[in-house]
Amino acid sequence: MKNPDDLGAVKNIYQTYIRNIAAQLQAIDPAYRLISPTPDIINDDARLEEFIKENFAHNHHQQGSLRMAPLRNGGVVDRRGAVHGVRDLIVADDSIIPFTVDGNTSAPAFLIGLTIAEQLRKRKPVSRRRGWEDFEE
Numbered sequence: 589m590k591n592p593d594d595l596g597a598v599k600n601i602y603q604t605y606i607r608n609i610a611a612q613l614q615a616i617d618p619a620y621r622l623i624s625p626t627p628d629i630i631n632d633d634a635r636l637e638e639f640i641k642e643n644f645a646h647n648h649h650q651q652g653s654l655r656m657a658p659l660r661n662g663g664v665v666d667r668r669g670a671v672h673g674v675r676d677l678i679v680a681d682d683s684i685i686p687f688t689v690d691g692n693t694s695a696p697a698f699l700i701g702l703t704i705a706e707q708l709r710k711r712k713p714v715s716r717r718r719g720w721e722d723f724e725e
C-alpha cells in the first residue's frame with residue numbers, strides 16, 4: 589500500500605464496486621447494512637485509506653499475471669491459452685484469468701485446465717517439424 593496507485597485501486601473497489609453492491613442489496617432488503625467498513629468510512633477518503641491500511645491482507649488467490657487478452661491490450665495469452673508470439677507454449681492455470689474472480693480460485697483453475705485439455709485433444713499433430721495443426725472448431 590506504499591504505492592499510491594495500489595491504494596487508489598483498493599479504494600476504487602470500495603467506492604464503486606462495494607458501494608454499488610450494497611445499494612442494490614439494500615434496495616432488495618432495506619434492513620441490509622454494510623458493517624465493516626461502514627458507508628460513512630467508504631465516503632470519507634482519509635478514513636477509508638486508514639481502514640485499508642489497517643485491514644488489507646494477502647488472500648492467497650493470485651491470478652491474472654499472464655492475462656488472457658489481445659496483445660495490444662497488454663494480454664499474454666490468447667483465448668486458447670497460447671502465449672502471443674511463442675509457438676506451442678500454452679498456459680493452463682489461474683495466471684491466465686482475464687479479470688479477477690470474486691470467489692475462491694481453485695475451481696477456476698480446474699475449469700481452465702479441463703477446457704484447455706479438451707481443446708488440445710482436438711488438435712492433430714502433423715509432424716515434429718511443423719508442430720500442431722490449428723484447432724478444429
Ligand SMILES: Cc1cc2nc3c(=O)[nH]c(=O)nc-3n(C[C@H](O)[C@H](O)[C@H](O)COP(=O)(O)OP(=O)(O)OC[C@H]3O[C@@H](n4cnc5c(N)ncnc54)[C@H](O)[C@@H]3O)c2cc1C
Nearest residue numbers: 647648649650680681682683691692693694695696697698
Ligand atoms: C494457503 C492457501 C490457501 C488456499 N485456500 C484455498 C481455498 O480454500 N479454496 C480455493 O478455491 N483456493 C484456495 N487457494 C488458492 C488455490 O490453491 C489456487 O488458486 C490454485 O491452486 C491455483 O492453481 P494453479 O494451477 O493456477 O496454480 P498452482 O496450484 O500454484 O500450480 C502451479 C504449479 O506450477 C509449478 N511451477 C511453478 N513454476 C514452475 C516452473 N518454473 N517450472 C515448473 N513448474 C513450476 C508449481 O510448483 C505448481 O505445482 C489457496 C491458496 C493458498 C496458498
